[in-house]
Amino acid sequence: MSLSLTIHQTSGSARRATLSLPHAAVETPAFMPVGTAASVKALPQHFLEELDARIILGNTYHLYLRPGHELIRRMGGLHRFMSWPRALLTDSGGFQVFSLNELRKVSEEGVRFRSHLDGSSHFFSPEHSMDVQIALGADIAMAFDECTEYPADRARARESLDLTLRWARRSKDHFEAHCHLAPWSAREGDALTGQRPNLFGIVQGGMFADLRRESAERLVEMDFPGYAIGGLSVGEPRAMTREIIAATLPYLPTDKPRYVMGVGYPDEIVEYAAMGVDMMDCVLPTRAARHGLIFTSEGRLNIKSRRFAEDQGPLDPVCPCPVCGRYSRAYLRHLFAAQEPLAAVLNTLHNLAFYLDTMRLVRDAIELGTLPELLVRFRARENAAAAGEA
Amino acid sequence: MSLSLTIHQTSGSARRATLSLPHAAVETPAFMPVGTAASVKALPQHFLEELDARIILGNTYHLYLRPGHELIRRMGGLHRFMSWPRALLTDSGGFQVFSLNELRKVSEEGVRFRSHLDGSSHFFSPEHSMDVQIALGADIAMAFDECTEYPADRARARESLDLTLRWARRSKDHFEAHCHLAPWSAREGDALTGQRPNLFGIVQGGMFADLRRESAERLVEMDFPGYAIGGLSVGEPRAMTREIIAATLPYLPTDKPRYVMGVGYPDEIVEYAAMGVDMMDCVLPTRAARHGLIFTSEGRLNIKSRRFAEDQGPLDPVCPCPVCGRYSRAYLRHLFAAQEPLAAVLNTLHNLAFYLDTMRLVRDAIELGTLPELLVRFRARENAAAAGEA
Numbered sequence: 001m002s003l004s005l006t007i008h009q010t011s012g013s014a015r016r017a018t019l020s021l022p023h024a025a026v027e028t029p030a031f032m033p034v035g036t037a038a039s040v041k042a043l044p045q046h047f048l049e050e051l052d053a054r055i056i057l058g059n060t061y062h063l064y065l066r067p068g069h070e071l072i073r074r075m076g077g078l079h080r081f082m083s084w085p086r087a088l089l090t091d092s093g094g095f096q097v098f099s100l101n102e103l104r105k106v107s108e109e110g111v112r113f114r115s116h117l118d119g120s121s122h123f124f125s126p127e128h129s130m131d132v133q134i135a136l137g138a139d140i141a142m143a144f145d146e147c148t149e150y151p152a153d154r155a156r157a158r159e160s161l162d163l164t165l166r167w168a169r170r171s172k173d174h175f176e177a178h179c180h181l182a183p184w185s186a187r188e189g190d191a192l193t194g195q196r197p198n199l200f201g202i203v204q205g206g207m208f209a210d211l212r213r214e215s216a217e218r219l220v221e222m223d224f225p226g227y228a229i230g231g232l233s234v235g236e237p238r239a240m241t242r243e244i245i246a247a248t249l250p251y252l253p254t255d256k257p258r259y260v261m262g263v264g265y266p267d268e269i270v271e272y273a274a275m276g277v278d279m280m281d282c283v284l285p286t287r288a289a290r291h292g293l294i295f296t297s298e299g300r301l302n303i304k305s306r307r308f309a310e311d312q313g314p315l316d317p318v319c320p321c322p323v324c325g326r327y328s329r330a331y332l333r334h335l336f337a338a339q340e341p342l343a344a345v346l347n348t349l350h351n352l353a354f355y356l357d358t359m360r361l362v363r364d365a366i367e368l369g370t371l372p373e374l375l376v377r378f379r380a381r382e383n384a385a386a387a388g389e390a
Numbered sequence: 391m392s393l394s395l396t397i398h399q400t401s402g403s404a405r406r407a408t409l410s411l412p413h414a415a416v417e418t419p420a421f422m423p424v425g426t427a428a429s430v431k432a433l434p435q436h437f438l439e440e441l442d443a444r445i446i447l448g449n450t451y452h453l454y455l456r457p458g459h460e461l462i463r464r465m466g467g468l469h470r471f472m473s474w475p476r477a478l479l480t481d482s483g484g485f486q487v488f489s490l491n492e493l494r495k496v497s498e499e500g501v502r503f504r505s506h507l508d509g510s511s512h513f514f515s516p517e518h519s520m521d522v523q524i525a526l527g528a529d530i531a532m533a534f535d536e537c538t539e540y541p542a543d544r545a546r547a548r549e550s551l552d553l554t555l556r557w558a559r560r561s562k563d564h565f566e567a568h569c570h571l572a573p574w575s576a577r578e579g580d581a582l583t584g585q586r587p588n589l590f591g592i593v594q595g596g597m598f599a600d601l602r603r604e605s606a607e608r609l610v611e612m613d614f615p616g617y618a619i620g621g622l623s624v625g626e627p628r629a630m631t632r633e634i635i636a637a638t639l640p641y642l643p644t645d646k647p648r649y650v651m652g653v654g655y656p657d658e659i660v661e662y663a664a665m666g667v668d669m670m671d672c673v674l675p676t677r678a679a680r681h682g683l684i685f686t687s688e689g690r691l692n693i694k695s696r697r698f699a700e701d702q703g704p705l706d707p708v709c710p711c712p713v714c715g716r717y718s719r720a721y722l723r724h725l726f727a728a729q730e731p732l733a734a735v736l737n738t739l740h741n742l743a744f745y746l747d748t749m750r751l752v753r754d755a756i757e758l759g760t761l762p763e764l765l766v767r768f769r770a771r772e773n774a775a776a777a778g779e780a
Contacts, residue, residue, distance in 0.1 A: 038724060042731040045716070067699065067724045074700060075720055083716045290731075309457065310464060326435070326473045330465055334428060334457045341432040341680075341734050 001196040003225045004148040007293040013276035016366040020193045024087035031359045032281040037062045038082040042344040055087035057281050061096035069135040077137030077183030088138040092129045094323040098147045112129040126170040137182040143171035145202040150234040157206030161215050163202045175199045201309045209247035216251035226257040236354035257312035266383035283354045292336045295354045299385040308333040321353030381387050393583040393615045403666035406756040411529040412585045416444040419663035421749045422671040427452045432734040445477035447671050451486035459525040465571030467527030478528040482519045487555045492763040514692050516560040527572040530696040531559035535592040540624040541564050547596025554594045565589045591618040599637035608640035616647040623652040657772035663704035663752045675745045681735035682726045685744045698723040711743030
């Protein structure tokens with residue numbers, strides 16, 4: 001384990017901290033852009049550096065299938081392969097195995113599934129997921145879990161939670177025995193020689209608060225360097241997401257990083273940070289950008305709309321990003337309407353800038369003691385956006 | 391007319407010059423990237439600035455259809471609309487009307503054609519092409535011409551050439567009467583107030599040297615500030631392209647810029663520059679990039695190829711571009727194979743860097759008197775590439 005969390009300040013349950021990882025110091029609460037197939041879609045890596053992203057995600061399932069984890073290992077690991085010198089986190093592959101595969105077959109041993117690319121048959125066990133993630137060599141790997149579907153009744157949620165806990169144990173044992181084989185851990189003469197990747201446990205338990213508590217407590221007994229809350233954003237209402245996070249956080253240690261996977265809208269990430277979450281990731285800002293949905297300090301806008309055809313203003317008048325500094329809504333609307341590839345580049349750059357700035361605002365507000373006001377502001381904007389869309 | 395050509399040095403027929411335009415000083419011989427629909431596909435404008443591109447193209451046909459020239463005029467002209475402060479050149483729309491429309495109908499008055507977007511019916515006359523181009527407000531506009539098809543017999547080439555000459559007269563008369571209406575010419579208090587866009591004439595004449603000569607001589611009598619050789623790269627063999635350029639250049643004034651439209655491969659642009667051409671444009675580097683075809687100092691390579699799957703070297707070991715400085719062939723091959731949008735961004739950036747560097751080499755070689763050696767080197771590489779593909 002090569003990780004430390006230094007808490008600088010708290011504000012209610014929220015914490016302003018620095019998460020030190022082998023490849024970067026991450027200021028938290030942090031939003032982590034998703035780089036599914038070794039690329040945050042459409043963005044050159046130096047744009048992410050200019051936005052001061054310190055950690056991004058890679059998806060184990062996608063990278064395992066293409067280009068293959070052994071190829072990436074031979075290329076020196078994912079950092080070198082994609083030329084990203086800062087921190088990386090890989091998921092376990094479990095979420096994609098469950099969400100992209102109708103024909104998966106789960107057993108105690110693991111999951112058999114078919115590639116969404118060519119239909120070929122594959123098998124992931126906790127041990128195999130660890131081997132793949134160690135080959136990729138992210139700073140943070142995730143335990144192999146079963147992402148419980150929604151809705152799931154109590155019996156199903158318990159059964160799934162128990163399996164995830166057994167897999168967590170197997171993940172941890174295998175990871176600890178082999179994580180020294182991560183490309184940069186094993187490389188002679190590397191500045192990071194001897195440092196190790198870190199494995200986080202994942203809380204499951206469906207939408208049952210007591211099961212979540214049990215899952216958290218039993219994971220904490222295993223003593224991971226960090227904990228994630230998984231199985232959310234799977235179709236449940238937002239109030240339920242919030243409730244489950246609230247029911248789980250008290251059972252996760254305050255001196256370790258806490259990560260909620262796969263959330264959310266801007267007001268959600270502010271809210272969860274206020275509740276004490278340190279790390280979040282979501283495809284929303286990048287995927288929405290490619291569909292023309294833009295996040296701004298004035299709420300969401302759809303750049304496709306005709307009303308922007310002659311709008312000479314920037315996407316967001318108070319945004320300091322390079323897109324808002326240079327291009328008009330009229331131009332961005334034209335790029336989108338003309339299906340120009342530059343539309344995805346610029347929209348993604350702006351949306352990620354907005355998300356990363358939002359987290360900067362959260363960190364500043366924790367330091368200044370103004371987090372409640374920030375939260376009120378983000379909620380009001382979201383309510384206005386929702387009303388505008390209704 | 392607001393244009394001057396200052397010739398610094400000659401080497402044989404080649405000239406090293408500076409073309410001063412309202413929005414930029416362009417070092418020639420110059421390659422001009424094509425930005426069809428107000429975007430050099432997949433590239434943010436500041437990348438083009440970092441590559442030191444001084445002039446890029448816009449396509450009148452595409453911009454007329456979408457977003458519309460009147461919209462662009464209201465947005466302050468194409469420079470402002472796309473946030474490109476340097477020089478722009480627009481074609482006349484003629485080439486696209488002829489190449490994208492099977493059902494066009496040509497008359498003395500102009501061309502009726504159908505939109506490739508929605509099938510709607512449109513009419514371009516020389517006067518209308520000028521009005522559209524003045525609304526776009528490029529530094530250089532092009533006379534409305536008929537791009538003679540290939541093959542065309544002598545009678546057809548003569549008829550087409552005569553029509554183009556009558557249209558050139560009409561283009562020039564209308565342009566001179568209205569070019570003060572270009573957005574930046576007309577804008578009060580603009581640094582460019584009172585400066586004017588420039589109109590180039592286009593030589594046609596099919597593949598007949600004597601008709602090309604006649605076309606050139608009759609255009610020169612009309613006294614344009616610059617001349618283009620059009621109707622090439624329409625399917626004829628490369629030797630014929632070269633022959634027609636060679637047969638035309640002696641009849642174009644040496645004190646004005648000479649532009650060959652729509653060429654070519656790297657060795658071609660070096661060769662034509664050596665023959666005395668000052669300006670060239672082509673979709674090849676950008677379009678090829680999107681299909682994975684990469685130009686390098688060692689010849690062409692197809693990044694799709696499996697042989698690059700684990701190649702940790704850059705696209706081109708001597709290329710100073712940001713792509714070669716950061717990313718491996720293995721990574722770029724993966725991005726292409728995974729259909730990641732970043733593939734188009736990075737491949738395009740590299741290919742344009744290579745083309746612009748090629749022209750820098752040409753300009754240096756003219757100054758140093760080493761152009762013949764440079765040409766030999768580029769030809770040998772092209773022969774090797776052609777042999778490798780055969």
